[in-house]
Amino acid sequence: MRIAIASGKGGTGKTLVATNIFYILSERGEKVTLVDCDAEEPNSKAFFNTKEISESQVIQKVPVIDSDICTFCGKCVDYCSYNAIFLLHDRRIVRVMEDLCHGCGACLVACKMGAISEKEVSLGTVSKYSVNSESTIIEGKMRVGAYTPVPVIKASIKKSNNSEIVILDSPPGTSCPFIHTVSSADYILLVTEPTPFGLNDLKLSVEIVRDMRKPFSVIINRAGLGDRGVYNWLETEKIPVSMELPFNRDLAAIYSKGEIVSAVRPDVKNKFEMLTDSVLTIWK
Amino acid sequence: MEIAVISGKGGTGKSSITAALATLAKSAVLADCDVDAANMHLIMNPDIRESFVYIAGEKAVIDYAKCRSCGLCQDYCRFDAIRFGEGKYEIDEVSCDGCKLCSRICPAGAITMHKNDKSRMHTGIYRYGHMVFGRLEPGEENSGKLVAMVRSKAREMSEKSGINTILIDSPPGIGCAVISSVTGVDRIFIVTEPSLSAFSDLKRTIELIDLLGTRMSVIINKYDLAPHVSDIIEEYCREKGVEISGKLPFDEEFVHSMVQCKSIIETKPDSEAGIVLSEIWKKLLNEKIRKQISTIN
Known part of the structure; x- marks a missing residue:
């Protein structure tokens, strides 16, 4: 079973929820994998003592144009949907802007002169870490300066084993990185906070997961702050709330230090135990 | 002068700041470049003047x-976007990157490209000037390009109105949308908070801005939640x-202001x-003046 922990808004507590569910399952000795899909800014691993098992590069191909063979006809520029090839026909100049290239290979097909070959560039890494004999963390990490984390996210999810429990810590937002993560999940937990920003972004995420026809429920983090907007909307929409976590300075401080809140606070652990059980029941 | 407010980690307080x-x-x-989840209009409540269609790829x-x-x-x-299932080849819309290659090579001419035309950009007037914000249709691609469009509209509005200050609220992360939000700006504020997660994100953000070479400084928000x-x-x-640049304490007033559609300067300037x-x-204004003097000299 794959459970994605997601939210449109950043900083609502996705990683907090993902790491605590993972902590509870690994404590129970379940076979569980946590995949940190926030490849732009991965953070989950820092909450655990881990041992690296493997690291692999995520590769993309980019074209190399041989200007001795090139006739500067401009067909590759035509074929490129990403404006990644710059050409000045009269001055016989052609350049590949690697940062804009998506590696689709269209220019290679376009060039009838055989002037284009390809080289490999790294978009980032996927690393696997063990926490104990049954539980592992997979972390996708985009190279700083790369244009998209999506290939790294896809590679990270691919590395996880579908037969066990997989927790996906999703990147924020509602665009491609988020979609790629939640589209591979069987169940989605949307984390929000009871503020106007939280509500606005929650509505966007709900729209998407409904479109995808995925089962989901909502977690309200920092309950007690803000207003009733989120609660009223959830009630009107008949969306279930699977957990509420109150705001308090003590919890924020524990999390800030990179500690698992459930390991320190039995009352919070109890909440996460109940959450984990209820999600697993839906599956079974 | 274009000023961008960014943060690697989400929820540190970019929009409120x-x-x-x-x-x-x-x-x-004001240019809200968080086109995935624009929020600034909730505080500024602009009177919408114009709306534009943005084609987010195909x-x-x-x-x-x-x-x-x-x-x-x-x-x-x-992109692993074409699968064979139930006796036919199918396009996986989530994975399709819109490169058009399949439509070009199909010997039967059976593949066409359809434009994603649900994304929008809006401009409006709010109580302190003009604002522009984007709304990327969920799941559509090329958020970086929409950000570029929002920024060029903001510059156009700045020239027309004679309002020199452009403030950019950037999306979280360090990917294309962020790079597009900060490329070529005069000044960057990075908002962070005292948690190990935010710290790790801050390091990657600084690394990115170093690549661009833009002048940056850091604002630590909620510093008292974990002073250490x-x-x-x-x-x-x-x-x-x-x-x-400064350290702000955790203050529930930020949330209260947001609920009232106001900024903290409007509700509690003396906090x-x-x-x-x-x-x-x-300090920023002084920087600006110094910069002007040095250009004159």
Whole structure:
């Protein structure tokens, strides 16, 4: 079973929820994998003592144009949907802007002169870490300066084993990185906070997961702050709330230090135990 | 002058701080570049003047009356977006990157590209000036391009209105949308908070801005939630030669202001956070004046 922990808004507590569910399952000795899909800014691993098992590069191909063979006809520029090839026909100049290239290979097909070959560039890494004999963390990490984390996210999810429990810590937002993560999940937990920003972004995420026809429920983090907007909307929409976590300075401080809140606070652990059980029941 | 407010980690307070700076500026063009989850309009409540359609790339569509199931499209697709299932080849819309290659090589001419035309950009007037914000249709691609469009509209509005200050509220992360939000700006504020997660994100953000070479400084928000971690962040910034512009305490007033559609400068200018933000703005104005003097000289 794959459970994605997601939210449109950043900083609502996705990683907090993902790491605590993972902590509870690994404590129970379940076979569980946590995949940190926030490849732009991965953070989950820092909450655990881990041992690296493997690291692999995520590769993309980019074209190399041989200007001795090139006739500067401009067909590759035509074929490129990403404006990644710059050409000045009269001055016989052609350049590949690697940062804009998506590696689709269209220019290679376009060039009838055989002037284009390809080289490999790294978009980032996927690393696997063990926490104990049954539980592992997979972390996708985009190279700083790369244009998209999506290939790294896809590679990270691919590395996880579908037969066990997989927790996906999703990147924020509602665009491609988020979609790629939640589209591979069987169940989605949307984390929000009871503020106007939280509500606005929650509505966007709900729209998407409904479109995808995925089962989901909502977690309200920092309950007690803000207003009733989120609660009223959830009630009107008949969306279930699977957990509420109150705001308090003590919890924020524990999390800030990179500690698992459930390991320190039995009352919070109890909440996460109940959450984990209820999600697993839906599956079974 | 274009000023971008960014943060690697989400939820550190970018939008609340940008709203406060916009209030302090008295007149500004606000560009909400968080096109995935734009929020600034919730505080500024602009009167919408214009809306534009943004074409967020294209998706391939197969015409099964023409498709001969040769599978060539699948061989050429590098995004794993074409699958064979239930006796036919199918496009996985989530994975399709819109490169058009399949539509070009299909020997039966069965594949056409359909434009994603649900994304929008809006401009409007709010109480301190003009604002522009984007709304990327969920799941559509090329958020970086929409950000570029929002920014060029903001510059156009700045020229027309004579309001020189452009404030950019940027999306979280360090990917294309962020790069597009900050490329070529004059000044960057990085908002962070005292947690190890935010610290790790801050390091990657500083690394990215170093690549661009833009002048940056850091604002530590909610520093009192974990003063010890805040110290570690300050120490790191000192070592890296990155200035700390100010430290704001955790203040529920930020949330209360948001609920009332206001910035903290409008509701509680005398709070500690309000005073620190005013100082940050004053320092920025001095920087601007110094820069002007040095250009004259």
